[in-house]
Amino acid sequence: MKIRTILTDNGKEFTDQVFGQEPKDATGSHEFDALCQALGIEHRLTKPKSPRTNGMVERFNGRLAQILRTHHFQSSLDLKTTLHRYAWLYNEHHPQKSLNHQTPLQALKTWQQSHPHLFQKAVRNHAGPDS
Numbered sequence: 259m260k261i262r263t264i265l266t267d268n269g270k271e272f273t274d275q276v277f278g279q280e281p282k283d284a285t286g287s288h289e290f291d292a293l294c295q296a297l298g299i300e301h302r303l304t305k306p307k308s309p310r311t312n313g314m315v316e317r318f319n320g321r322l323a324q325i326l327r328t329h330h331f332q333s334s335l336d337l338k339t340t341l342h343r344y345a346w347l348y349n350e351h352h353p354q355k356s357l358n359h360q361t362p363l364q365a366l367k368t369w370q371q372s373h374p375h376l377f378q379k380a381v382r383n384h385a386g387p388d389s
Contacts, residue, residue: 263300266290267312273303314356318348 266272274288286295294301304311325344331337349363357365366381 261297261299263302264294265302265304265311267304268306272301275303314354321348 268275272288272290274285274291286292291301322341322344325340329340331340350361353359353361354365360368363381370377370381
């Protein structure tokens with residue numbers, strides 16, 4: 259399977275497009291744009307200030323930010339444990355309307371059953387950032 263298009267928000271990690279008094283168009287010379295171009299992937303940007311486009315990610319990040327604001331962590335291990343627990347709860351116990359009221363893990367398993375050729379490993383919950 260080849261990725262043909264990728265949709266990102268307008269974060270500085272994805273684009274050099276500037277918003278402010280006078281919006282400026284992306285130059286295409288940002289490192290992420292250059293990588294997409296080298297791989298033959300079209301890079302599209304969401305409409306500025308429209309969190310609905312990537313609402314699931316925005317809600318996840320918002321809830322995570324709330325946890326970080328409202329909890330005092332005794333150690334880095336305490337923080338890591340809390341983040342793993344949150345990711346596990348979110349992925350396994352928080353149904354999403356946009357996923358037909360399935361949890362993210364259920365939706366991924368359903369997708370794997372109907373498209374097994376796209377997966378190299380069985381879908382399992384590995385809670386935690388980038389784990």
